Amino acid sequence: MSSEEQGLPALEVPPSTRAAPRGLPARFFDSDLWYSFRSSRLVVLAGIVTLLMVGAALLAPLIAPHDPYDLRALNLMDSDLPPAWVQGGDPRFLLGTDDQGRDILSTILYGTRSSIAISVLAVLLAIGIGVSLGLVAGYFGGIADTIIMRIADVKLTFPAILVALLINGIAQTLFRGRLGGAEFWILVLSIGLSFWVQYARTVRGMTLVEKNKEYVQAARLIGMSRTAIMFKHVLPNVLSPVLVIGTINLALAIITEATLSFLGVGLPPTEPSLGTMIQIGNKYLFSGSWWMVAFPGVTLAVLVLAVNLLGDWLRDALNPKLR
């Protein structure tokens, strides 16, 4: 029920934002989006945490005390050391070491880097596929629409993690033994391909609505091509829900990547991601080496939580009709 119907005067557009056009930054900082961001301390915290973690991940080669990928630098004598502040810890390894003698802190930095890179690329891939298919299905309709939406139905039959596992399994079979280095891209592909349906459905629905609006009809009348109309007029309108789904999906992609790696079909132990680290650490849990699981686990949880909080906030602030 709109405030209008409830008898409330329209409050959505306060007069101050209706002032003469100003620069984009000024408009952003006066927007409802920025207001709702600032008004929740939790969301601000989530934003800061996300930025810090992304920053640390990007700068991993510069700030990590050790290089976990350099196998020669590893010393088995250093393996299984607890964090520095625990008895038996070594000040060189702040958060302890794993079974190979790798510094946990450095590995977390590099692992977060891989996790974020894979997830972001996967979500971009999903957006690319989903948005294009959704636009095509919605704008052209007919047989293209039927085929795309049937595929989407079948895809919905399987949860993302299962699709990712299947694609991963197929890739492993096809490249049996010759995978060297391709795991990264297989992960991107399998996660990306398991997430596109939501975008396709949303974009298709919105395209159907947009295409019958007067401005699109008008653009057609003045002789714009269908493709041009789609990209110039319809696409911008579907961006905000895509942004919301994208953020929420990013958290899901991080979880999926970690899960695949944990299940042993992700990144190899020589280039550990957070999931791989947890998988390795899990084996040593019973012998009391809690730090091998705890630190990557907490990092993963905090990262996902922060991204989820941002996603929730975006959804509420932009409030497109999403489920």
Added chain:
Amino acid sequence: MLAFTIRRLLEAAVVMLTVALLAFVLFRFVGDPINQMVGQDTSIAEREELRQRLGLNDPVLVQFGRFIWNAARYDFGISYQVKRPVTSLIAERFPATFELALTAALFAVLLGIPMGVYTGIHRDSWLSKLFLSVSLVGISLPTFLIGILLIYVFAVQLGVLPSFGRGEVVRIGGWTTGLLTASGLKALILPAITLGLFQMTLVTRLVRSQMLEVLRTDYIKFARARGLSDRAVNFGHALKNTLIPVITIIGLQLGAIIAFAIITETVFQWPGMGLMFIQAVQNADIPVMSAYLLLVAFLFVLINLIVDLLYVWIDPRVRIYGREA
């Protein structure tokens, strides 16, 4: 009503056929089945003979037909890995996964719905905020991490619950159950919580947002304006309207639970279909993968069908006009 049921059955058949096609392509074209079945020292002639015998030289359409015919008779071929019929593997593994998934689903629904209703009605109470914070953490913690955490606390530190396996099972006909022994039940607790927690948070959040939406509707306002008690409004009028869309999602989630069981079963070494599937993926055991795929799709389609028919039973609008697309 009959037309509606028939239409839904047809749609289900189309989905199943598509999945079958996928499974067939997987089965037939990903990796050479012959290479997987025979040893290094098998001669080319022998291979060709086997190829002929298995019908791999027939036209693809004939092979597809045979694949479907076999699948319909519940025959998915021989596992490359353990050299046994896939169906007997599944028969062995299915009860474990079924009991785990069912317990997890019950846990998720029986806790998730009341929590969702409570947080929907008492939006600003501290308990609601607690529930919501817990649910956000629950949604952010990957399943396997929850499992590891539970194992660490209850198996490693406290030593009160087992960390792997099904415990003692009882065989009843072709079914093995862990529900009848103390050790079987104890073994079920941690995996079921691990598998159900994420679903529970989903249900809680879904019920809450649906409840909030329903509580804003005119008919709820009108019900209040007629002086009905809070109980009648919240539980009589709002809850029923809330649960209708929730049923659909819960139905979809049941399918997801079976798939998510893969992770839980790996963490707890639970001898179910998920563990079988992940081993198949790691070993490129294509027949097991395609059979699992078909089975999950079948369960999913079946659940969906049941949900749709439930819908008709609950919602009078649908009962008369058929469900809108």
Added chain:
Amino acid sequence: MMAEPPVLSVRNLRVEFPTRRGTLLAVDDISFDIAAGEVLGIVGESGAGKSLTGSAIIGLLEPPGRVAGGEIRLGGRRIDNLSREAMRPIRGKRIGMVFQDPLTSLNPLYRVGDQIIETIRTHLPLGEREARARAIELLTEVGIQGAERRIDAYPHEFSGGMRQRVVLALALCAEPELIIADEPTTALDVSIQAQIIQLLKRLCRERGTAVMLITHDMGVIAETANRVAVMYAGRIVEIGPVREVIQSAHHPYTRGLMGSIPSLEGTSDRLTQIPGSMPRLTAIPKGCAFNPRCPLAFDRCRVERPDLMAVDHSLAACWLVAREGAEAPR
């Protein structure tokens, strides 16, 4: 000898909405009475505060909205300070409410009979069977043919007009002293509107029920109300007998509204005669809130806010009234 207290008496009611840009005064210091059997029309544009006044009376303001001041009395007893629990038996039993959209006022999952019986049994000590008999009686009374059968139908099996009749039956089922009808005909076809209004009028006259009729449609008011209150930007700007307000309005805004009574041909082109639109509550002008749109505004209107002043049998909040004495501007 003490006069009978009015059914509803509202004094200096204020409704506030705290928002991020300060607190909005959505209903600002309004007062009125409704006597038994009387129909008071409340008219104004969307956002004038009409519906909020109704919600405040029945105690169903949606948070963060709240009653910030004033008194509401029902049959002489204050109800604005009652607890949630104490207010509930009043809703439905002593105050009935009818909403705008009959399509959404009824719960789609319950038979209409069950909704009526539920309401009857909440307020009256009747058994299931008696309540059902009464429900059938009520449905017949509101003009539903074959009520014995239709009572077991679901809301979607009724047309819009029929559903509004069901809603009326629901509002009346415990014989309330007051009915608040919030835009009861706005969502209906023009041809159905008149039937529903006639029905509402007849039912309330027979029972002696007081009616607060909220609408933006002066035509409905002219046909139904005994008195009318005109609201603008949260305040009553004019209140008086319906004939006087319609034929010789004292406030320029009311006169503008009169131009919006639809002609026989129907299509109501609201407020064609008033330039501009009502101010947002965030930006109410200094002085008289109407002054920027008023063709007759003079200096005082832009500086000082007028209160209601007696003129003829009405009250009007306009400086013209004060300037020209008792003689209303023509």
